[in-house]
Amino acid sequence: TTVESERRSLILVNPGLAPRRATVTTMYTAYRLNSPNEVMPPHRHSPSAIRFGLTGRQNFTGVEGEDMVFGPGDLVLTPHDTWHNHGNVGDEPAVNLSVLDLPLVETLNAVYFEHDYKEAGVRKEKQSTKVPADYSERIYGHGGYMPRFVSHHRGTGSASPMYCYRWEPLRELLEKHRDWDGDPYDALTVEYVDPVNGGPLFKTMTFFAQMLRPGERTRAQRQTASLLVTPFEGGGLGHTVIGGKRFDWKNFDTLAVPAGEWYEHVNDSKSPIVLFIASDEPALRAFGLHKRWGRTAAGDVEKLA
Ligand SMILES: [Fe+2]
Structure with a gap:
């Protein structure tokens, strides 16, 4: 039970x-x-x-x-x-x-x-x-091809019909782009999506994998979505600054990033770290309430979404 x-x-x-x-x-x-x-x-x-x-x-x-x-x-x-x-x-x-x-x-x-x-x-x-x-x-499991011989309506039809997302192809994708610049605020981030419509897995929550290269630090951002962040892979040591406070973490810890707080992630280790991130962004989007701001290299605040 x-x-x-x-x-x-x-x-x-x-x-x-x-x-x-x-x-x-x-x-x-x-x-x-x-x-x-x-x-x-x-x-x-x-x-x-x-x-x-x-x-x-x-x-x-x-x-x-x-x-x-x-x-x-x-x-x-x-x-x-x-x-x-x-x-x-x-x-x-x-x-x-x-x-x-x-x-x-x-x-x-x-x-x-x-x-x-x-x-x-x-x-x-x-x-x-x-x-x-x-x-x-x-x-x-084959991106870009959609089988037409099965129904994609599973459960209530309001969530992704793909129920299992394997680590290996995701990790491979991140590895292939390891030397790319990535996004200044979100490094190398990949969103898990509903393969039928490209949208989030649920109407309430979306999920990301974010690779931080050794020594990488993301630019500070804040948003109206709340996040749950779990460092995964290796022994990953790093820290996140949330609302001006530093939180050191290691593999398998979970960080709560409340909506509205400035945050930035830092990989303090010599190997890549992948953050597994849950966000309530789809719930906010449904009400037109998702907003995001970033701090530029010059220190100015810019609106990102
Ligand atoms: Fe359950």
Whole structure:
């Protein structure tokens, strides 16, 4: 059940927002540990979530009959209202990072959970497989080509139908552009997108991978979106300045960047670092409220969006 699964979750509650379970006003991050060979029964709910593998090669999430086994750096979606079950199908413990839009959904008074998973009217503790285990990669893993022989309407149709984004092709893409200038504010940033329409994965949240080259420092920016930033890869040491305060971090830490605060990232190590970033930008865009400013090299403030 959710209660059992949450027992092994460490939710990052921002003291500035407590007692709400929120890391920034709209989202929270949780680190979840799954013991070897345990899979929870299926459930579904109105909040949307992602899992990002940190340790263990056999994290498991089943979504709408697609069974996904994932390891470090792989991203798996559990869009709102899709039946899903989490666990670990390996012999070693596995830790993954979850990001949920629960605080936003709570604010909108729209939270609900369901646990009575049924197939043909019969209650089930496990979802039957409906598509091949590599469905997401098979159908959507070739950028620029869209198969016309399957329906792209999965779940409610309001989230990306690609449920699994593997680390390897993303890392390869970043590596290929390692020597490019990149963006002065966002370095080498890649957004995870819905392959059908190029939009964000969810209507509430979008996700990025941002590579910081050794010694790289991004220019300061501020925006109306809030961010959750998790350095990933190697032993990555660096720091981020948020609202004038320096926060030193290492691999797998999570930083909360509240809306409206100036921030800049610095890679203090000798190897590249990839930041995994969640943002509530799509929710703000939906209301025409997404704005972004940057500080130029000369120190002036310029409007970026
Ligand atoms: Fe869930």
